[in-house]
Amino acid sequence: RDLHSFPTRRSSDLMAQDAMGDRFGALAKYREALGAAETLSRADPSNQRARELISAFLNQIAYNQQSLGDSLGALESYRKASAIDSEELRADPNNSKARDDSIVTLRNLGSLYLYQLQKNGEAARCYRRAAELLEAACQADPQNISSRKDLSETLTFVASTLLVTGHPVEARQQAVRGLAMAKELADQPGATHNLIYNYAWLAVTIEPTDLQRPRDALPYAIKAAEMSPGPDELSVLGQAYAGIGDYARAVEAVERGLKLFPSIGPGTPVSAQQTGLLADLKQYRERLD
Secondary structure (H helix, E strand, C coil), X not given: CCCCCCCCCCCHHHHHHHHCCCHHHHHXXXXXXXXXXXXXXXXXXXXXXXXXXXXXXXXXXXXXXXXXXXXXXXXXXXXXXXXXXXXXXXXXXCCHHHHHHHHHHHHHHHHHHHHCCCCHHHHHHHHHHXXXXXXXXXXXXXXXXXXXXXXXXXXXXXXXXXXXXXXXXXXXXXHHHHHHHHHHHHCCCCCCHHHHHHHHHHHHHCCCHHHCCHHHHHHHHHHXXXXXXXXXXXXXXXXXXXXXXXXXXXXXXXXXXXXXXXCCCCCCCCCHHHHHHHHHHHHHHHHHC
């Protein structure tokens, strides 16, 4: 699966640079920011905001390390962030900010374990803990749409780890619940782009794969791409079209996504998004031919 679960905490002034694939530049900026936050925390150990920033910057450092192929470096950064989050949550179990930070880090760490380090048991542990925290958040505030959306995603991540660890029955249960929750949110009056995209994405990538519903996902994928025609949205739109055998429109969607990136040339950085779209384009063209 092409997980879009990380990063979910981004510094707005670095988003453009990050999206353009300048991982080395973004990594340097986040490390500089981390140093400033650590200095602030040492000067005032009671400064909770500084500790939150340290965790956030460690997540971003790990994400960029991961994108650059430094899986072990990313693992160390995520673990440091997770230790900070856990300490904050132990100190105050009702600290919703610490809980949210912990969920982000655990999901990011789970993705690294599952998709790059192939440590399925560790991935399962991270995703299950994130799901537990999200269940608690939803129980505390049933009207919190953001928590319910994140839970719908996380349940499908749990399902993926259950599949690879030999628990297909429970995997299906978790996946079905997560997908149903995502659709319920996407069908609400006035559903936001994030809710609509989330259901479309899950419906074309969910595991077990026999639960995928590209035809059902297509109207949501079209709407998400109309609301925000970014690379992720156009990738999902391409997957939905490909899932129903319409490879011409799948190619068209992916080509639109690729136009959002600089032309590839000597020394031009190629992001993971761009690499994924290029692979999809090759596959869809072959099917079309």
